[in-house]
Amino acid sequence: MINNLKITAALIRRSRPDFQFKAFNDSPITPLNKPLQECKLAIITTGGIHLKSDIPFYMKEPGGDCSYRTIPYDIEDNAFRVSHKWYNHKFINSDINCVFPIDRMREYARKGVIGALSEKHYSFMGHIYETGPLVKNVKKVGDRLKKLNVDIAFLTPT
Amino acid sequence: MLCNQSVGLIARYIEKSGISTVCTTFRKEITELSGAPRIISVKTSAGKPLGKPGDIKMQRRIIEAGFDLLQRNIDKMTIVAINK
Numbered sequence: 240m241i242n243n244l245k246i247t248a249a250l251i252r253r254s255r256p257d258f259q260f261k262a263f264n265d266s267p268i269t270p271l272n273k274p275l276q277e278c279k280l281a282i283i284t285t286g287g288i289h290l291k292s293d294i295p296f297y298m299k300e301p302g303g304d305c306s307y308r309t310i311p312y313d314i315e316d317n318a319f320r321v322s323h324k325w326y327n328h329k330f331i332n333s334d335i336n337c338v339f340p341i342d343r344m345r346e347y348a349r350k351g352v353i354g355a356l357s358e359k360h361y362s363f364m365g366h367i368y369e370t371g372p373l374v375k376n377v378k379k380v381g382d383r384l385k386k387l388n389v390d391i392a393f394l395t396p397t
Numbered sequence: 398m399l400c401n402q403s404v405g406l407i408a409r410y411i412e413k414s415g416i417s418t419v420c421t422t423f424r425k426e427i428t429e430l431s432g433a434p435r436i437i438s439v440k441t442s443a444g445k446p447l448g449k450p451g452d453i454k455m456q457r458r459i460i461e462a463g464f465d466l467l468q469r470n471i472d473k474m475t476i477v478a479i480n481k
Binding site for chain 1: 404407415419421431434443
């Protein structure tokens with residue numbers, strides 16, 4: 240795996256010579272302090288999803304666009320767009336759930352597997368070289384999720 | 398590829414804000430650098446992290462592995478691999 244990592248980093252440095260992966264030795268842990276059946280869940284994706292009415296993620300930002308978009312829980316299949324040029328959109332355009340599993344989570348909420356689905360979910364465009372602004376915006380999303388009384392965030396890359 | 402770093406960093410800082418996270422990845426060796434505490438490592442690929450479009454069985458398998466992991470008492474980064 241170390242070799243894979245070195246190869247990947249070398250590939251990224253072709254377009255971004257100063258790039259280094261962010262690495263930490265610790266893991267912050269927030270224990271789940273109640274049963275899953277009582278928890279409110281939000282999805283966070285780095286798939287660059289947004290509503291058609293939103294401003295698209297900006298693909299020409301040198302360090303990567305670190306902003307985020309809010310996705311309502313009742314988003315319909317034909318109401319979203321993807322602004323993310325580093326993956327093939329044919330899969331998500333065929334089934335949003337292979338990136339943003341909103342239908343599955345609605346089912347789990349309906350069946351009582353989880354307590355509730357958040358009214359709001361969040362999307363970033365994950366092709367980011369400069370992560371400082373990302374961290375600042377993630378903290379804002381964390382504050383928003385706390386205000387929504389969300390207990391769990393389920394995250395997907397692309 | 399970078400999405401797998403970003404998703405881990407987002408999990409890390411959401412967790413710091415007091416919300417439990419579970420993070421899926423198809424490049425475990427990248428995501429684990431972030432220190433995200435609960436990681437589901439999947440054999441999928443860019444654009445379809447939860448499997449092929451319409452593969453509801455796989456979507457449920459990955460999500461439910463996440464639910465199981467969330468309910469475990471962990472004291473360090475814990476990675477669950479889904480190999481197919």
